[in-house]
Amino acid sequence: METKKTSLYQLHKDCNAKxxxxxxxxxxxxxxxxxxxxxxxxxxxxxxxxVSHMGQLFIYGGEELIEDLEKVxxxxxxxxxxxxxxxxxxxxxxxxxxxxxxxxxxxxGFLIILNAACKNNDFKILKEFLSEKYKMVLDExxxxxxxxxxxxxxxxxxxxxxxxxxxxxxxxxxxxENQKLYITRSxxxxxxxxxxxxxxxxxxxxxxELIKKGSKLVGLGARDTLRLEAGLCLYGxxxxxxxxxxxxxxxxxxxxxxxxxxxxxxSDIIIKQLNDxxxxxxxxxxxxxxxxxxEKTKIFNQLDVHIGEITSGTFGPSVNGPxxxxxxENEFSKKNTKVFLEVRGKKHAASICSLPxxxxxxxxxxxx
Amino acid sequence: xxxxxxxxxxxxxxxxxxVATIGITKHATEMLGDxxxxxxxxxxxxxxxxxxxxxxxxxxxxxxxxTPVSGEIVDINQAIVDDPSKINEDPENSAWFFKLKIxxxxxxxxxxxxxxxxxxxxxxxx
Numbered sequence: 288m289e290t291k292k293t294s295l296y297q298l299h300k301d302c303n304a305k306x307x308x309x310x311x312x313x314x315x316x317x318x319x320x321x322x323x324x325x326x327x328x329x330x331x332x333x334x335x336x337x338v339s340h341m342g343q344l345f346i347y348g349g350e351e352l353i354e355d356l357e358k359v360x361x362x363x364x365x366x367x368x369x370x371x372x373x374x375x376x377x378x379x380x381x382x383x384x385x386x387x388x389x390x391x392x393x394x395x396g397f398l399i400i401l402n403a404a405c406k407n408n409d410f411k412i413l414k415e416f417l418s419e420k421y422k423m424v425l426d427e428x429x430x431x432x433x434x435x436x437x438x439x440x441x442x443x444x445x446x447x448x449x450x451x452x453x454x455x456x457x458x459x460x461x462x463x464e465n466q467k468l469y470i471t472r473s474x475x476x477x478x479x480x481x482x483x484x485x486x487x488x489x490x491x492x493x494x495x496e497l498i499k500k501g502s503k504l505v506g507l508g509a510r511d512t513l514r515l516e517a518g519l520c521l522y523g524x525x526x527x528x529x530x531x532x533x534x535x536x537x538x539x540x541x542x543x544x545x546x547x548x549x550x551x552x553x554s555d556i557i558i559k560q561l562n563d564x565x566x567x568x569x570x571x572x573x574x575x576x577x578x579x580x581x582e583k584t585k586i587f588n589q590l591d592v593h594i595g596e597i598t599s600g601t602f603g604p605s606v607n608g609p610x611x612x613x614x615x616e617n618e619f620s621k622k623n624t625k626v627f628l629e630v631r632g633k634k635h636a637a638s639i640c641s642l643p644x645x646x647x648x649x650x651x652x653x654x655x
Numbered sequence: 656x657x658x659x660x661x662x663x664x665x666x667x668x669x670x671x672x673x674v675a676t677i678g679i680t681k682h683a684t685e686m687l688g689d690x691x692x693x694x695x696x697x698x699x700x701x702x703x704x705x706x707x708x709x710x711x712x713x714x715x716x717x718x719x720x721x722t723p724v725s726g727e728i729v730d731i732n733q734a735i736v737d738d739p740s741k742i743n744e745d746p747e748n749s750a751w752f753f754k755l756k757i758x759x760x761x762x763x764x765x766x767x768x769x770x771x772x773x774x775x776x777x778x779x780x781x
Contacts, residue, residue: 322714323689323740508688512714577692577739579712602691602714609692631710631717 293339294430294490302504309507310403312340317506325509326604329476330645333438334505335497339430342406343484346413347396347422355417356397360390361532361551363542367392372456372471374540376532377409382553382560383528384535385412387520391458391471396421398469400431400482402522416552430490434502435480435513442500443470443481446493450481463493476510477517477645515610516603518571518642524582525569525598525612533560534614536569567595568620571642572611572628578635579609580628586615587627587634594619597628603644610644611637659747660763661772662723664705667747670763675724678751679711679742682776688713690742695731695753702728702755704762709752711742724762726755 291312299306304315315337317325328334346352353364360375367373372391376384386405391398401409410425417423434443444451447461450470458471466489474480485493498504511521520526526535531553533541538561545551549558574580584597600611611628619626622641627634659669665683669676684690692712702708702722709720731753735741742750757763767775 316715317688321689323691326714508714577736579692579717581717602712604689604691604714 291340293337294487295337295339295432295494298491298494299337299504304504304506307507310340312403314340315504315506317508318504320503322506322508322512323604325503325505326512328503329436329478329505329509329513330605331437333434333436333442333502334476334509335494335502336433336435336505336507336510337430337494338433338482339487339490340403341431342399342401342403342409343426343429343431344399344401344406344410344413345393345396345424345426346399346417347424348420349396352396352417352421355420356390357545358551359413359416361541361545361554361557362390363544364390364392364397368457369394370458372458372473376526376537376540377405377412378532378551378553378557379528380552382531382533382556384522384526384530384532385409385528387522387526387537389471389473393458393469398484404523428487429484430487432483432485432490432494432497433474433476433480434483434497435474435476435478435505436502437479439478439480439502442497442502443483445500446496447483453481455479464489468493475517475519476513477519477643478513511599512601512604515599515601515612516605516643516645518612518644520569520612521599530569530614531556531560531565533557534565534568564617566617567614568617569598569612569614570620571640571644572597572600572613572626572637573640573644574609574611574628574635574637576635577609578628578630580611580630580635580637584611584613585629586613586637587629588619589625589627591627591634594626606644612642615639658768660723660766660768661775662721662766663775664721664723665776666721666723668723668763668766670757670760673757673760674729674754675726675757676751676754677708677722677724679720679746680772680776681746682780684743684746686780687711687718688715690739692717693735693739693742693752695736696728698728698731700728702726711739720752722753722755723766724755725758727758728753728755730754 595615597613708722
């Protein structure tokens with residue numbers, strides 16, 4: 288299969304991107320300034336991310352669709368207000384995570400943002416589950432652009448008037464050159480920011496406008512260090528079919544109301560795990576010193592017993608040190624528990640810590 | 656002034672008397688990206704030509720550092736362990752990795768000169 292290019296491909300090239308194949312797309316891993324600078328620029332200023340490889344699934348429907356989707360997602364969708372978003376997951380019957388996603392209530396139904404590597408399978412699963420009752424469009428005509436960091440609100444507002452008044456995890460339709468954009472105040476970096484859904488034919492021009500106003504393109508490399516510092520999971524690494532939302536320490540994203548009803552896919556296992564506890568759980572891990580423990584690094588307790596594995600690990604430029612997350616046996620999941628990480632045959636001291644590594648600065652109230 | 660030689664693993668080596676200073680090339684740092692971790696061999700340890708003699712990690716991945724010649728490690732550059740970003744800044748000068756007492760100076764003959772290395776680097780990164 289030929290690798291796909293996003294609508295910003297030429298712009299990436301113009302900005303000297305180094306490309307990598309990701310989920311069947313040619314994506315920029317970094318630009319000329321490098322991952323550390325791009326990471327810091329996002330934290331201190333404003334970074335633009337091309338996330339057009341992600342799926343934008345529109346499902347059209349009314350009351351009946353809400354009821355049907357509540358059988359899929361562990362969310363209180365009846366009380367999800369128009370233009371409000373929630374983080375959730377698509378689970379199998381054993382509560383294994385098939386994908387994690389953001390679902391937004393729009394007037395015509397729902398917009399669901401899916402991971403690039405999972406989107407086609409998600410579409411198939413949902414289509415089957417909803418027995419083709421609703422019009423579903425996995426929209427390939429729209430690009431998705433994220434702008435993240437403290438100056439993003441001001442910069443984006445210069446290009447799209449009014450976006451600064453959006454609250455965190457809510458969205459609305461705006462216009463750019465008479466084109467409709469759907470913009471949500473959200474993102475995956477631990478910074479205040481926005482995600483913009485825009486027609487492919489306008490994406491390049493729109494992004495160049497943001498660059499003119501002082502934002503800079505940031506690649507997938509820095510996106511990974513940013514999300515890991517923010518304690519956010521990456522599907523295929525920290526989350527997969529062998530892990531449940533309870534094990535992933537994401538029970539905050541499961542609606543209590545829906546648990547009491549227990550009528551969604553995977554609810555039996557979720558309820559059982561919430562009542563009885565889990566044997567492994569996702570934790571933050573801070574290595575001592577500078578050693579970097581990457582994915583698949585084995586974790587040992589003080590008696591040299593293997594108790595888990597790292598699922599994401601890198602160097603955090605804002606933390607100025609190594610950061611990691613992984614799964615350990617529940618009894619070793621308490622904050623400050625001493626553990627050892629086996630890197631290149633040697634054991635290195637680390638401790639379990641709370642997430643995030645880097646404190647978020649989301650805008651919750653009025654505009655800034 | 657002795658000539659600086661280069662290995663296919665992108666190390667540079669400068670021999671003065673019987674002590675060789677070894678580091679990684681600018682080209683290597685450009686391929687690696689931002690270096691955030693460096694591990695060096697222990698002083699007094701012996702290393703074999705083409706064997707592992709350290710590790711560098713960028714934000715993306717870990718890579719082994721090899722020694723282009725055999726010998727005994729007589730000094731290491733602690734400054735790059737304390738601040739690995741120095742390797743990106745000045746790889747072929749102040750950010751050297753280690754010095755070793757060379758066992759067999761004839762091993763130098765198998766290495767490339769600057770022109771050959773530049774050509775090699777250009778070809779392999781294309």
